[in-house]
Amino acid sequence: MRGERYVGRTFRKFTTYDVVRDEPGAVVLLNGNEAVARGAIEAGVTVATGYPGSPATYILENLALAAERYDIHAEWSTNEMVAYEVAFGAAATGAKAIASMKNVGMNWIMDPLRNSVGLEIKGALVVAVVDDPGSDVTTNEQDSRYLARFAEVPVFTPATIQEAKDLTVEAFRFSEELSIPVVVCPTRQLVYARGNVTLGPVRRVKRRAPRLEKNFRFVTGLGVMAVSRHRKHHAQTLKRLDGMVDGLSWNELKLDGDEEVGVIASGLPYSYVAEALDSLPFRDDVAWLKVATPYPLPKGKVAKLLKSVNRVLVLEEVEPFIEEQVMALTATIREHAEVLGKSTGHVPVGELDRMTVKEALCRVYGVPYKPTAPPEHIARAKQAASKLPFRPFVSWCPGCPHLASYYSLKKAVRKLFGKNYNVHGEIGCYQMAILPPVEMVDTCICMGSSTSVGCGVYHAGAPGKNIATMGDSSFFHASIPALINAVYNKADITVIVLDNRTTGATGHQPHPGAFGVTATGEPTRTLDVAEVARACGVDLVEVVDPYNLKETQEAMERALSHKGVSVVVCRRVCAVIAVRQKGGVTSPEIQKYRVDEGECTNCRKCMELGCPSLYIESREDKPKIDRLTCVGCGVCGQICPVGAIKPEE
Amino acid sequence: MHSFRFGGGLMVNIFVVGLGGQGTIMFSKILSTALLEAGCNLITKETTGSTHRDAPVTSEIRVGPNVRSPGIMDGEADVVVGLEPMECLRFARKYSPSATVFVNTHPVYPPFTISRRPYPEVGEILGVLKELTGRVVALDATKLAEDVGGGSAANMVMLGVLVGSGILDLDLGRVEEVISRLAPRGAEKLNVDAFRAGLREAEKIFR
Numbered sequence: 015m016r017g018e019r020y021v022g023r024t025f026r027k028f029t030t031y032d033v034v035r036d037e038p039g040a041v042v043l044l045n046g047n048e049a050v051a052r053g054a055i056e057a058g059v060t061v062a063t064g065y066p067g068s069p070a071t072y073i074l075e076n077l078a079l080a081a082e083r084y085d086i087h088a089e090w091s092t093n094e095m096v097a098y099e100v101a102f103g104a105a106a107t108g109a110k111a112i113a114s115m116k117n118v119g120m121n122w123i124m125d126p127l128r129n130s131v132g133l134e135i136k137g138a139l140v141v142a143v144v145d146d147p148g149s150d151v152t153t154n155e156q157d158s159r160y161l162a163r164f165a166e167v168p169v170f171t172p173a174t175i176q177e178a179k180d181l182t183v184e185a186f187r188f189s190e191e192l193s194i195p196v197v198v199c200p201t202r203q204l205v206y207a208r209g210n211v212t213l214g215p216v217r218r219v220k221r222r223a224p225r226l227e228k229n230f231r232f233v234t235g236l237g238v239m240a241v242s243r244h245r246k247h248h249a250q251t252l253k254r255l256d257g258m259v260d261g262l263s264w265n266e267l268k269l270d271g272d273e274e275v276g277v278i279a280s281g282l283p284y285s286y287v288a289e290a291l292d293s294l295p296f297r298d299d300v301a302w303l304k305v306a307t308p309y310p311l312p313k314g315k316v317a318k319l320l321k322s323v324n325r326v327l328v329l330e331e332v333e334p335f336i337e338e339q340v341m342a343l344t345a346t347i348r349e350h351a352e353v354l355g356k357s358t359g360h361v362p363v364g365e366l367d368r369m370t371v372k373e374a375l376c377r378v379y380g381v382p383y384k385p386t387a388p389p390e391h392i393a394r395a396k397q398a399a400s401k402l403p404f405r406p407f408v409s410w411c412p413g414c415p416h417l418a419s420y421y422s423l424k425k426a427v428r429k430l431f432g433k434n435y436n437v438h439g440e441i442g443c444y445q446m447a448i449l450p451p452v453e454m455v456d457t458c459i460c461m462g463s464s465t466s467v468g469c470g471v472y473h474a475g476a477p478g479k480n481i482a483t484m485g486d487s488s489f490f491h492a493s494i495p496a497l498i499n500a501v502y503n504k505a506d507i508t509v510i511v512l513d514n515r516t517t518g519a520t521g522h523q524p525h526p527g528a529f530g531v532t533a534t535g536e537p538t539r540t541l542d543v544a545e546v547a548r549a550c551g552v553d554l555v556e557v558v559d560p561y562n563l564k565e566t567q568e569a570m571e572r573a574l575s576h577k578g579v580s581v582v583v584c585r586r587v588c589a590v591i592a593v594r595q596k597g598g599v600t601s602p603e604i605q606k607y608r609v610d611e612g613e614c615t616n617c618r619k620c621m622e623l624g625c626p627s628l629y630i631e632s633r634e635d636k637p638k639i640d641r642l643t644c645v646g647c648g649v650c651g652q653i654c655p656v657g658a659i660k661p662e663e
Numbered sequence: 664m665h666s667f668r669f670g671g672g673l674m675v676n677i678f679v680v681g682l683g684g685q686g687t688i689m690f691s692k693i694l695s696t697a698l699l700e701a702g703c704n705l706i707t708k709e710t711t712g713s714t715h716r717d718a719p720v721t722s723e724i725r726v727g728p729n730v731r732s733p734g735i736m737d738g739e740a741d742v743v744v745g746l747e748p749m750e751c752l753r754f755a756r757k758y759s760p761s762a763t764v765f766v767n768t769h770p771v772y773p774p775f776t777i778s779r780r781p782y783p784e785v786g787e788i789l790g791v792l793k794e795l796t797g798r799v800v801a802l803d804a805t806k807l808a809e810d811v812g813g814g815s816a817a818n819m820v821m822l823g824v825l826v827g828s829g830i831l832d833l834d835l836g837r838v839e840e841v842i843s844r845l846a847p848r849g850a851e852k853l854n855v856d857a858f859r860a861g862l863r864e865a866e867k868i869f870r
Binding site: 030041042045203208209210282367386388392394398402403405407408600640642 | 682691695704719732755756773782845
């Protein structure tokens with residue numbers, strides 16, 4: 015497959031290529047991301063966009079993999095807003111389009127998404143957003159369902175991997191029928207889970223020639239134009255939508271009429287409750303409603319349940335989004351069930367799991383909860399594990415050029431300003447700079463925030479030289495406007511771009527400044543960060559190889575001494591890619607380094623680099639280099655003041 | 664070894680733990696594909712998504728006709744595969760008191776600058792594991808993998824021992840076919856060789 019060579023290697027580790035199979039009825043093993051991509055393929059998607067971001071990255075990678083076979087334009091866009099707008103443009107002409115992103119990525123699209131309502135697209139537009147309850151791979155565990163509601167577009171939340179596929183197909187149908195964008199919002203646990211999925215047929219209708227209507231249909235307007243569209247959205251679209259979601263078979267109601275307790279569950283909590291009920295003796299006495307559309311709620315089915323049972327337990331992750339709507343609905347029903355959930359303390363806020371759900375269910379039903387294993391056993395196991403040496407849950411890679419850049423930056427900035435400096439960070443591998451021994455992050459909000467936050471600190475008059483650090487993918491994502499702003503508003507700031515020629519943290523996706531290929535492997539132009547910075551009006555732009563510590567430190571000192579905006583581009587390909595290109599870490603092309611024990615004075619200067627290949631076995635031991643992981647960058651050799659770190663013979 | 668096959672089919676929770684880069688995901692992908700092709704209903708959960716290199720990572724495979732949701736809760740794992748001894752102990756709360764634990768005895772040392780404590784004796788780790796679970800099967804899988812061409816295939820040695828034990832009632836040939844289909848291109852032979860080395864080791868252990 016053409017695209018295959020270019021998709022991230024990390025991604026290839028996950029895929030079984032079953033996502034592209036054209037065998038309706040085949041049972042295959044897909045993860046939730048593959049299932050969403052497969053749903054889009056089955057619906058006949060022709061334009062797919064996205065920006066890499068865990069846990070949603072693999073949706074677009076799978077679509078890129080399928081691009082050639084199913085004639086899809088798949089692209090890594092520069093950021094989520096661009097991704098959404100490209101997909102909108104395609105949908106305006108009659109195409110079926112999908113834009114995929116992580117939860118916080120959805121925050122970036124709110125302007126165009128909210129403004130799309132009333133523009134009546136001709137094709138279909140699905141926004142796939144993956145939420146992260148538990149905040150495992152994201153900076154916050156926001157509940158993106160609220161954003162869909164704010165934009166007044168429906169949101170689908172799959173409860174199983176099969177549903178992740180089926181509901182994506184359904185989302186395309188809704189979008190096409192109602193001419194509005196539709197959000198599909200699975201969660202991290204679901205997209206990272208792999209399970210049995212039955213494939214459906216791939217829709218291959220003869221495409222109508224895409225065409226853009228020029229009758230102001232796709233032009234936002236002020237006053238009357240905006241208001242009339244908004245009123246029409248309420249009077250017609252949302253009304254039709256209410257009927258559609260109530261009839262949707264995935265909004266499944268199990269109600270015999272004699273149950274005392276009812277459960278309303280959405281997303282994975284539905285699967286948890288279904289499985290918990292399997293093992294509980296009172297399973298037939300519980301009525302339940304599975305909600306596949308938290309907005310708009312299937313009000314008819316909810317009302318039916320509320321009128322029939324005495325108590326209703328609402329199970330959903332993160333916020334009480336459905337619960338509050340259900341409570342509002344009770345105001346319209348004379349005699350209704352008591353609503354239990356997060357607001358009554360029966361269900362915790364945030365991520366749920368099978369045990370929590372089972373416990374809540376037992377409590378509401380009034381039977382004692384019995385855990386699977388004896389609590390004493392779990393306590394003993396926890397006790398044994400608590401004594402183990404800590405191992406970081408995230409870690410730098412051996413020979414990471416960012417580590418060398420930070421080492422030089424720290425030397426340069428301390429030489430010039432002592433401890434009087436502030437470092438502003440962003441989102442990427444280099445967030446780990448918060449950990450010792452690097453410890454070079456004072457602020458970090460989101461993509462694109464480093465330069466602008468630094469400017470704010472400067473303009474407020476706070477002491478200290480301000481330094482912004484970012485990766486190359488983040489530079490193109492949102493940092494360019496911030497850089498222009500810094501120049502225009504005359505800030506004094508040094509911007510360090512850690513240019514490792516890839517989107518590292520999400521598994522090496524290409525971007526405008528890397529590889530010179532698109533998401534599907536077509537050759538394209540490579541933009542140069544330094545040229546872009548110069549074009550933004552930055553007077554002092556330096557480009558260095560971070561593996562050369564002396565050169566890098568000197569360039570950084572020049573930039574830091576410059577009054578105004580200066581940029582240093584630390585350019586060196588990600589060590590993981592470099593090692594792969596050489597044929598692996600054991601390749602004879604890699605010149606390993608070693609510490610000469612006789613010459614080593616145990617000053618531990620090399621340990622300040624933070625390279626994971628350098629280790630100390632006990633408090634007294636001299637540093638050693640792990641032969642197995644050393645990638646031969648030679649940076650520690652430049653640091654050693656007595657020359658004890660040498661290439662192996 | 665007794666198998667986890669019951670009337671309705673295989674019913675088992677398998678917990679795989681190792682360090683990022685040791686191949687827990689490849690292990691899980693191959694094992695779960697083999698299980699699916701043997702007719703099982705299953706759902707897995709994997710650690711992934713950000714830079715987890717050399718950090719503790721797990722794959723949790725739940726197999727059974729009524730299994731619907733991912734994730735093994737505390738005390739639920741029936742079978743454990745540890746690719747690194749200390750990390751295998753770190754997740755002990757997940758293991759059932761009667762679990763069978765397959766563990767690679769080859770340690771990977773954490774950076775001392777962060778861990779601040781010396782790595783415990785491997786024998787000590789195995790002892791605690793034995794106290795907490797039903798049975799511990801310990802072997803130096805990294806060494807066995809190095810013998811057939813590369814320590815990075817230790818995960819396939821462990822898969823060989825697991826499948827060879829008969830505990831999952833899987834057809835050896837089927838698993839081998841899945842390995843040669845799904846292993847990284849160019850490394851198919853190494854992975855199959857490592858798997859076979861694991862099978863041979865299982866024969867010795869479970870004779």
